[in-house]
Amino acid sequence: MLRRGWVVFGAALCAAMALAWTRPTAEAPTVPADAAFVARIELTGPIGPAAAEYVDGAIERANDDGARAIVLQLDTPGGLIESMRDIVAHILASKVPVLGYVAPSGARAASAGTYILYACPIAAMAPATHLGAATPVDLGGGTPMPAPLSNGLPKSGRSTERSAPDAAAQPEAESSKVLNDAIATIRSLAQMQGRNAAWAEQAVRGAATLTSSEALSQHVINFVAPDIDxxxxxxDGRVVQADNRPVTLATRGVTVRDYLPNWRARFLGIITNPTMAYMLLLAGIYGLILEVFHPGSFFPGVVGGICLLIGLYALQLLPVSYAGLILMALGVALLLAEAFIPTAGVLGIGGVIAFVLGSIMLFRTGVPGYRVNLGVMAGIACCAIVMLGLLLRLVMRARRARVVNGDAQMLQETGQLLQPVMAGGEGWARVGGERWRVRCEAALPAGAFVRVVGRHGLLLQVKAAQTGEGGSP
Structure with missing residues (x-):
């Protein structure tokens, strides 16, 4: 069991350190330092702390390296609001113009990606791509969805206000605040970059979406481009605002230099994956449990402690439900209690149920891209059920097993007198390989076989064994 634990924790640690063989960073330039170039940053997958750190750092490096422009290539389902705001702030503060580009074909800039695309001075999309569905999802899992818009504006004719009945119909004031804040953010970005602010509000209020050709016709993007060239x-030749000053783009035929994530961004990307954070958390918990059951082995405790700390660090960067975390801890505690308290599986079954429910609730599934793989949860739940079944089987086997110690076992033992015993007298006998003081109501010679019929402290009550008992004639 201990060796299996070592294998599990070693695998978890190796997975967390997978960055050792990921592709190298782009710290070294691919073109001469004095040549004109355009920096390309690929933002793929959910937008979280790791993605924000990568994009922010790459924008700063491109500014320091003297890039003519930055191409931010997007393919994202959305993500966390705070991470999106970090990226938007760095785009607006960049001295080098940022060109938002949804590519390749089939990509999307949904939810938080729509805000980022609106923040870029130039917005473009490849054919067969789409954007929109930017309605914010609150951390409690609810989605504020007001009445649909009419011609891109609320029925009241005002962009950010609602009538008293509509406001009263909103179940939670906090949801209204989140929604109105998101609307104000995307409208301000649209007005800054001179794009369709009415549709931007519709994407937030009504989760509207557009294809690349529709986005071009509604002035949501600047143009459609099949590739980066x-x-x-x-x-090329367009005048845009970068860091509150006009900049004329000179990008035709310029070399493209890729800026890839550094080791820290890759590491954060690994551990902030919800499935990886979930597995690190479990590896840490079970590592410490193994250390408690096998004190002095050290390896499970050390690896488990490291995994637990990394998992907790990842959890504080992710949209976590603490109710789910507490349910998981309760489930593990009940499974451990089942090993020490014979409840015929009541605690164990309750522990499995609490653990599974906590795993499902751990991450708020309303945030795009932040879900634990259901196959992983199902596999761990099945393992817990199998372990519980094995534990119950061992308990039932122990209850049916023959008694091997105690008074009940002593009453089944036979022995041999080491000296003769007078009627009602005492003497010494060998019983179960041990010397015992015995008393017998009948006189018996030395070497006679006897059977134990009672015990009074350290004195055994015996009588002559029947034929066939204890090797007697």
Missing amino acids: ALLAQA
């Missing part, structure tokens, strides 16, 4: 060619 076409993007740079169409952007």
Whole structure:
């Protein structure tokens, strides 16, 4: 069991350190330092702390390296609001113009990606891509969805206000605050970059979406480009605002330099994956449990402690439900209690149920891209059920097993007198390989076989064994 535990924790640690063989960073330039170039940053997958740190650092490096422009290539389902705001702030503060580009074909800039695209001075999309569905999801899992818009504006004709009946119909004031704040954010970005603010509000209020051609016709993006060369060619000569000053783009035929994540961003990307954070948390818990059951082995405790701390660090960066975390801890505690308290599986079954429910509730599934793999949860739940079944089987086997010690076992033992015993007298006998003081109501010679019929402290009450008992004639 201990060796199996070592394998599990070693695998978890190796997975967390997978960055050792991931692709190298782009710290070293791919073109001469004095050559003109455009920096490309690929933002793929959910937007979280790791993605924000990568994009922010890459924008700063591109500014320091003297890039003519930055292409922020998007393919994201959305993500966390705070991470999105960090990226938007760095885009607006960049001295080098940022060109938002939804690519390749089939990609999307949904939810938080729509805000980021609106923040870029130039917005473009590849064919067969889409954007929108930017309605914020509150951390409690609810989605504020007001009445649909009419012609891109609320029925009241005002962009950010609602009538008294509509406001009264909103179940929670906090949801209204989150929604109105998101609307104000995307409208301000649209007005700054001179794009369709009415549709931007509709994407937040009504989760509207657009394809690339529809976005171009509604002035949501600047143009459609099939590849990055076409993007740079169409952007060439345009005047945009970067860090509150006009900049004329000179991007036609310029070399593209990729800026890839550094080791820290890759490490954060690994541990902030909800499934990885979930597995690190479990590895830490079970590592410490193994150390408690096998004190002095050290390896499970050390690895478990490291995994637990990394998992907790990842959890504080993710949208976690603490009710789910407490349920998971309760489930583990009940499973451990089942091993010490014979409840015929009541505590164990309750522990499995609490553990599974806590795992499902651990991450708020309303945030795009932040879900634990259901197969992983199902596998761990099945393992817990199998372990519980094995534990109950061992308990039932122990209850049916023959008694091997105590008074009940002593009454079944036979022995041999080491000296003769007078009627009602006492003497010594060998019983169960041990010397005992015995008393017998009948006189028996030395060497006679006797059977124990009672015990009074350290004195055994015996009588002559029947034929066939204890090797007697």
